[in-house]
Amino acid sequence: MPKIKVINTETNETIDLKAGYGANLRKAALYNNAEVYKGLSKFLNCHGHGMCGKCVVEIEPMENVNPRTIFENLHKLKPHQKLGCRVKVYGDITVKTAIVD
Numbered sequence: 001m002p003k004i005k006v007i008n009t010e011t012n013e014t015i016d017l018k019a020g021y022g023a024n025l026r027k028a029a030l031y032n033n034a035e036v037y038k039g040l041s042k043f044l045n046c047h048g049h050g051m052c053g054k055c056v057v058e059i060e061p062m063e064n065v066n067p068r069t070i071f072e073n074l075h076k077l078k079p080h081q082k083l084g085c086r087v088k089v090y091g092d093i094t095v096k097t098a099i100v101d
């Protein structure tokens with residue numbers, strides 16, 4: 001069962017959680033009250049459909065999540081960034097959240 005350390009860059013809050021193999025990062029974080037979004041994006045987002053680009057996260061190591069998706073390419077994310085709603089977790093990771101408004 002992968003361990004996930006979620007670091008909120010807006011509040012500096014850190015939450016450790018566990019998720020099932022292949023779990024969706026956004027759903028696992030929100031289920032454990034770990035915030036993915038920054039500011040008002042908490043309310044103004046696409047609810048995990050990969051369209052708004054508000055759930056950008058930075059993940060270490062990238063080897064423990066799924067490869068880049070077409071949605072992440074469309075949003076032109078940096079190599080170390082992914083959309084939280086498009087991430088499937090396959091191993092222990094550290095995630096920085098609340099990257100964009």
Ligand code: FES
Nearest residue numbers: 048050052053085
């Ligand atoms: S929640 Fe909108 S792109 Fe992830």
